[in-house]
Amino acid sequence: MPDNSSTAYLSGLNDVQLQAVTNTDGPVLVVAGPGSGKTRVLTYRVSHLIKTGVKPYNILTLTFTNKAAREMKDRISIEVGPQANQVWAGTFHSIFARILRMEAEKIGYPSNFTIYDTEDTKSVIGNIVKELQLDKTVYNPNVIKSRISSAKSNLITPKLYEANEDLRTQDRMAKRPHTYTIYQKYVARCKKSGAMDFDDLLYRLYELFQKNPDGVLDKYRNRFQYVMVDEFQDTNQLQYAIVRKLVNYENSPRNICVVGDDAQSIYAFRGATIQNILDFEEDFKPHGIKVFKLEQNYRSTEEIVQVANEVITYNRRQIPKKIWSDKGSGQRIKLIRALTDNEEGKRIVDTILEQKNRSHLSNSEIAILYRTNAQSRIFEEFLRRYNLNYRVFGGLSFYQRKEVKDIIAYMRLVVNPRDEEALRRIINFPKRGIGASSVEKIAALAEANNETLWQSLPKVKVASRTKTALASFVKTINGLRKKLNTDNAYELTQRILEESGIGKLYKTDTSIEGMGRMENINSLMDGVKSFVDEAGAEFDADNQPDISLTTYLQNIALHTDLDDEEKSGDYITLMSVHSAKGLEFKSVFIVGLEEKLFPSFMSMDTVEGLDEERRLFYVAITRAEQFLTLSYANSRYRYGRMQYNEPSRFLEEVPRDYLENTSSISSRKINQEPNPSGASVKGFFKKPSAATRIDPKNFHPNDSSEIQAGMNVLHLKFGKGKVLSIEGGEANRVATIFFKDLDNPQKRIMLKYAKLQILD
DNA sequence: GTTGGTATCTGTGGA
DNA sequence: AGATACCAAC
Numbered sequence: 001m002p003d004n005s006s007t008a009y010l011s012g013l014n015d016v017q018l019q020a021v022t023n024t025d026g027p028v029l030v031v032a033g034p035g036s037g038k039t040r041v042l043t044y045r046v047s048h049l050i051k052t053g054v055k056p057y058n059i060l061t062l063t064f065t066n067k068a069a070r071e072m073k074d075r076i077s078i079e080v081g082p083q084a085n086q087v088w089a090g091t092f093h094s095i096f097a098r099i100l101r102m103e104a105e106k107i108g109y110p111s112n113f114t115i116y117d118t119e120d121t122k123s124v125i126g127n128i129v130k131e132l133q134l135d136k137t138v139y140n141p142n143v144i145k146s147r148i149s150s151a152k153s154n155l156i157t158p159k160l161y162e163a164n165e166d167l168r169t170q171d172r173m174a175k176r177p178h179t180y181t182i183y184q185k186y187v188a189r190c191k192k193s194g195a196m197d198f199d200d201l202l203y204r205l206y207e208l209f210q211k212n213p214d215g216v217l218d219k220y221r222n223r224f225q226y227v228m229v230d231e232f233q234d235t236n237q238l239q240y241a242i243v244r245k246l247v248n249y250e251n252s253p254r255n256i257c258v259v260g261d262d263a264q265s266i267y268a269f270r271g272a273t274i275q276n277i278l279d280f281e282e283d284f285k286p287h288g289i290k291v292f293k294l295e296q297n298y299r300s301t302e303e304i305v306q307v308a309n310e311v312i313t314y315n316r317r318q319i320p321k322k323i324w325s326d327k328g329s330g331q332r333i334k335l336i337r338a339l340t341d342n343e344e345g346k347r348i349v350d351t352i353l354e355q356k357n358r359s360h361l362s363n364s365e366i367a368i369l370y371r372t373n374a375q376s377r378i379f380e381e382f383l384r385r386y387n388l389n390y391r392v393f394g395g396l397s398f399y400q401r402k403e404v405k406d407i408i409a410y411m412r413l414v415v416n417p418r419d420e421e422a423l424r425r426i427i428n429f430p431k432r433g434i435g436a437s438s439v440e441k442i443a444a445l446a447e448a449n450n451e452t453l454w455q456s457l458p459k460v461k462v463a464s465r466t467k468t469a470l471a472s473f474v475k476t477i478n479g480l481r482k483k484l485n486t487d488n489a490y491e492l493t494q495r496i497l498e499e500s501g502i503g504k505l506y507k508t509d510t511s512i513e514g515m516g517r518m519e520n521i522n523s524l525m526d527g528v529k530s531f532v533d534e535a536g537a538e539f540d541a542d543n544q545p546d547i548s549l550t551t552y553l554q555n556i557a558l559h560t561d562l563d564d565e566e567k568s569g570d571y572i573t574l575m576s577v578h579s580a581k582g583l584e585f586k587s588v589f590i591v592g593l594e595e596k597l598f599p600s601f602m603s604m605d606t607v608e609g610l611d612e613e614r615r616l617f618y619v620a621i622t623r624a625e626q627f628l629t630l631s632y633a634n635s636r637y638r639y640g641r642m643q644y645n646e647p648s649r650f651l652e653e654v655p656r657d658y659l660e661n662t663s664s665i666s667s668r669k670i671n672q673e674p675n676p677s678g679a680s681v682k683g684f685f686k687k688p689s690a691a692t693r694i695d696p697k698n699f700h701p702n703d704s705s706e707i708q709a710g711m712n713v714l715h716l717k718f719g720k721g722k723v724l725s726i727e728g729g730e731a732n733r734v735a736t737i738f739f740k741d742l743d744n745p746q747k748r749i750m751l752k753y754a755k756l757q758i759l760d
Numbered sequence: 761g762t763t764g765g766t767a768t769c770t771g772t773g774g775a
Numbered sequence: 776a777g778a779t780a781c782c783a784a785c
Contacts, residue, residue, distance in 0.1 A: 064775075093775050118774085137769085198775050269773060372772055374776095394774085428761095435761045466761090558775065578773045600772055616773085639771060640776045 007051075009044065009079060013037075020257075020292040021045045024052070024226065027284035028257040029277070029291045033323040034308070034622035035299025035584065038259055042230060043072050045257065046087060047079035049226055056086035058225040062243075063091055064234055067562055068582060072230075088224065092239055093198060094558050096205045099220065100196070101554065106213040107204060112550050114195040114412050115557035119400070120421040121145055121197045127424075128185045131447070138175055139182065147171075148183050152199040153236040153271030155206070158184040192452055194418040202238045209245040221246060225255060231582075232260030232280070236271035244283070254287050262319045263312050266578060266616045268608070277319070297323050297622075299584050301330030303658045304628050308621045311653045315611045332660035334629040335651070341592075341636030345378035348589055349386055351629060352572065355587055359627070363389050365586035367573040369620050371598040375591065376574050383572060393575040397561035403506070403517040404524050408553070410496045414480045415550050417454040424453070430501045433469045438462050476500065489552040490532045493525065528552060577620045588624035590617070593632040594645035617650045630654070702758045707735060714757040 010018060017037055020030045021044045032038035042061065050056050063069045069090045077084035088095060097115065104111045116124070122141040125148075129139045151161055161167055161180050171179040190197060196204055209217045227247050229235065235243075247256040262274045281289060297305050305325040312318065336351065338344035348368065355361050368379050373395045383390045398404060406429055412422035428434045438460070446456040457470060476499050483492055497503035506518045532547045562579055573585065592598055598617070603609030621628060632647045707713065711723045721737040 066775090091775070140770095142770095201775085267773080270775085374771085431762075433761065437761085560775070562774090576773065602772060637776080 009047065013040075013044065014296060016292050016294055016296075017041050017044075019290075020294070021048050023290055023292075024049055024054075024257075025253065025255055027254050027280075027287055027289040029280060029284075029289060030257065030259040030294060031277075031291065031319055031321060032259050032261055032294040033297060033321060034261065034264065034619070035297040035325075036294035036323070037296075037298055038230075038261075038294065039068070039071065039075070039582075041294070042228060042259060043075040043079070045228065046072070046076050046089075050076075050080045050083065050087075054226060056080075056083045057088065058223060059228075060088040060095070060224040060226070060246075061090075061228040061230065062095060063089070063230040065562060065582070066091055066094065066558070066560070068230060069094075091558065092235075093201045096201045096242075097554065097558065100201065100205055100208070103208055103216055104204075106216060107208050107211065108191065109196070109204070110194045110416065110418070112194075112416050114193065114416050114419045114422070115201070115554075116190065116195045116197040116421060117400075117557070118145075118198075119405075120195070123421055123424070124189055125182060125186060127443070128182050128189065131443075132178065132181065132185075134178055134182075139178070143176075144179060144182055147179055148186060149199050150271050151183060152203045153238045155203075155238055155241060158187055189420065192418065192450075193420040194416050195421070199238075202242065206238060206242050206245070209242065217245065221249065221252070225253070227256045229256075229258040230260075231264075232258035233262050233265035233274055233277055234260075234267045234272045235276050236273060237276070238271070240276045240279070248283065254284065256284070263315075263615055264581065264619050264622075266581065266612060266619060268612050293321050295321050295323055297325040298327075299625055300325055300622065301327050301626055303330055303332055304621060304624050304626075307333060307628070307654055307658050308618055310655050311614065311621065311650065312618045314653050315614055316607070330626050331628075333654065333658050334627075334660045335654075336629060336631035337647075338631060338633040339635065341375075341378055341633045344591060344631050344633040344636075345382045348379065348591060348629070348631060349382040349388070351589070352388065352587075353386060355627060359587075361587055361627075363570045363572045366589075367575065367580065367583070367585040367587070367623065368589045368591060369575060369577045369580050369623065370591050371577060371600060371616075372592075373576055379574055379591075388572055389570060390572040390574055393562055393573065394579050395561075397559070398520070398523070399556055399559060401520055403502075403520055407493070407496065407502060407521065407524060408556070410480075410500055410502075411493065411549055411553055413454075413477055414484065414492070414496070415553055417477065417481070418452045420453050423457075426500070427473060430505045432473060432501075434466060434473070438466050438470075484549060487549070488532050488547045489549040490525070490528045490547075492549045493528050497521070497525075527556075531555065577616050580623050581619050584623055584625055586625045587627035587629070588620070589629045589631065590620045591631045592636075593630055593648035593651055594636075595648055596643075596645050597636075598648055598650070614650065614653075700757055702756060704733070704756070706758060707733075707756055709735075712759040713737065714759055720759070 010021065013021060014037075017040065020028065020041045024045065030038070030041060032041070046059055046061060049059055061069075061072060063072065073084055073087065073089050076087060076089075090098070100109070100113070101111050104113055122145055125139075125141040125144050126136065129136050129141065129144070151157075151167070156164065156167070158180070161183055168177075168180065171177055190200065209220075212218075224246055227243065229243060243256070243258075247254055258277075258280055260277055262277055265272060265274050281291070300308075302325050305323055309323055334351070336344065336347050338347055352366055355366070356363075368376075370376065376392050376395070380390065380392065399408065406426060409422040409425040412419045413426065416422075424439060427439060441462060442453055442456050442460045445460050446453050449456060458474060460470070462470070480492065480495060480499060483495060487495065502521075506514055506521060509515070509517070531552050562575075573580075573583075577590070590598075596604065599610055599613035603613050630651065632645075632651070635642055635644050637643070707723060707726070709723050709726050713721055713723060715721060715737075724736045724738055726733055726735045
């Protein structure tokens with residue numbers, strides 16, 4: 001037993017936290033409400049393990065963001081010192097990528113495989129769609145991508161997909177019968193290119209464990225004696241399957257601890273399922289699972305906690321728990337109603353100034369949270385105008401900028417010449433006379449010979465001028481590759497800039513744009529430089545410090561702009577609600593609370609979708625410590641058009657007693673019209689038909705009691721329709737109406753809320 | 761093959 | 776509104 005001084009850290013924990021920290025052996029589920037000290041429990045648990053003699057390299061902790069992982073490592077090292085660096089703490093993607101680097105050859109990948117990002121993935125799909133001569137509006141790469149992604153997340157291989165009648169029928173119904181073929185080709189092409197997409201980092205590891213060549217699985221079972229998973233509610237089937245492989249086997253000690261909160265599950269769209277928490281309980285029940293519930297909130301005032309509790313009760317199922325705070329009473333929740341998006345921006349920033357003055361808040365204690373990244377612009381404008389320092393997170397990250405991606409494409413091709421997307425990107429950049437038709441010839445030859453573009457490139461039959469250009473391109477890349485083992489990342493990148501001609505291209509560009517690009521390239525170079533200077537410290541005992549370009553690429557592939565080192569300075573945070581998860585601020589502004597925006601129109605057509613939006617709202621509310629401000633605008637510009645939206649239904653779920661301004665919000669009518677067919681809403685956005693061009697001035701709705709079956713009616717948004725039937729009595733009459741102008745014409749409408757004009 | 765201008769499309773969240 | 780695809784003219 002360690003002496004008192006080394007267990008002193010445990011005294012700062014409450015009873016349940018202490019239990020969760022010290023019950024280290026056997027399966028544990030921690031249900032942790034917002035602000036309940038979840039990170040604390042996890043880090044103390046790891047420290048506790050190490051202090052009681054567990055080797056740090058036998059501990060694996062999986063998180064969702066690099067930031068969470070880094071924070072954890074930092075906090076562990078405060079307790080146990082530098083050996084914290086030997087803990088396997090990282091994101092699912094980064095830890096798995098690291099294992100795959102070591103084992104990739106066992107499943108037919110090169111160890112220096114490329115990681116395809118979203119753009120690469122879409123581009124590959126786009127190319128396949130083109131080659132198959134399919135209509136890319138029907139086979140929208142975004143749609144196909146998400147189908148492929150969810151197939152992989154549910155352990156459905158192309159073979160299984162082919163045999164899966166449900167999926168095939170769905171595709172046929174959606175007029176995309178060839179989705180299966182694209183999936184199959186996509187997988188083959190990634191493999192040929194020596195590339196893994198984000199899902200592959202999970203899927204291929206599962207494959208590795210499943211096939212278990214050379215007993216590789218035992219090696220990792222043995223290495224990871226203690227496994228912890230953060231944000232377990234956000235794991236998908238595939239992730240849980242991998243975790244099970246690692247800990248759930250005959251004679252395993254099953255030292256697994258998962259931490260999660262069903263109320264904060266907000267990633268169903270990428271395959272996460274709350275079912276995993278429920279399954280976890282079942283799966284480990286026979287092995288003496290212990291469940292701990294952290295219900296005390298240490299973050300927020302009573303008002304904020306109560307509002308969050310109340311809002312979440314509108315969801316259907318949840319793990320029963322009652323979050324409470326002893327922080328006492330604070331400010332009521334403020335609601336800002338604005339007429340336009342612009343006014344919303346101004347009034348939010350006014351309120352920020354007021355709060356700063358009255359309550360002496362610093363910028364870093366303030367966050368503006370929105371549903372979509374596109375909403376940041378207006379707030380940026382006002383913040384700039386008022387001279388307030390701010391920083392926008394999300395949106396496109398540094399590494400996704402065009403000029404940066406170009407250079408990274410060179411790096412990628414040098415490291416892995418099979419990388420098809422990198423090759424396509426730079427084969428004619430800077431311009432060297434190799435146009436689209438030449439690239440297509442190369443691609444066709446590669447497809448015919450079942451080889452990579454790089455292999456086909458020297459053999460293709462093209463005009464002699466193109467031939468020369470191709471040869472010179474190959475020579476440049478090969479020359480750079482020769483330096484891979486001798487140059488460090490920085491030296492080689494400099495060489496790339498020089499020999500590719502990119503350096504020259506931008507140096508001679510004196511336009512404002514060009515200078516901005518040059519600036520970005522310089523920051524990239526700075527980044528590479530600091531990687532080279534600092535890399536040594538990043539690696540554990542069993543890894544040599546490595547400052548090669550190969551390693552640099554691996555480091556940045558999973559980088560997001562949330563991971564950028566805390567830039568110095570005191571700034572207001574602007575980010576999506578999704579990226580705010582896990583963070584806290586003294587004052588939080590949740591903006592754009594309007595129907596079709598928050599909740600998003602993409603999620604409004606199902607109860608599940610709405611529940612997830614509501615959990616998202618719950619996450620947003622619980623970020624706040626003291627001040628919470630909600631806002632909406634009656635109109636805003638979206639897609640270049642003015643749009644009028646009703647206030648969000650979520651506002652009605654906020655108990656009035658906790659609102660600062662008690663003048664009722666229901667004086668403004670909140671639209672609760674059920675919207676059973678989301679497809680038609682999407683259709684409405686996509687092709688504004690005649691139905692959308694009704695002039696409101698000529699629209700005179702009748703009283704809903706007059707509506708009868710068989711009538712022809714006019715709806716402001718849906719256009720002309722025929723009432724097919726009416727059900728329900730008096731107050732709750734629901735009409736089924738056929739709107740001929742909609743993609744999905746049959747709608748059920750609550751007459752109480754609908755505005756309909758009788759035509760005859 | 762390249763250029764520059766116009767038409768068209770698209771549109772949540774993020775590792 | 777902004778990005779991208781497409782197309783005619785060089």
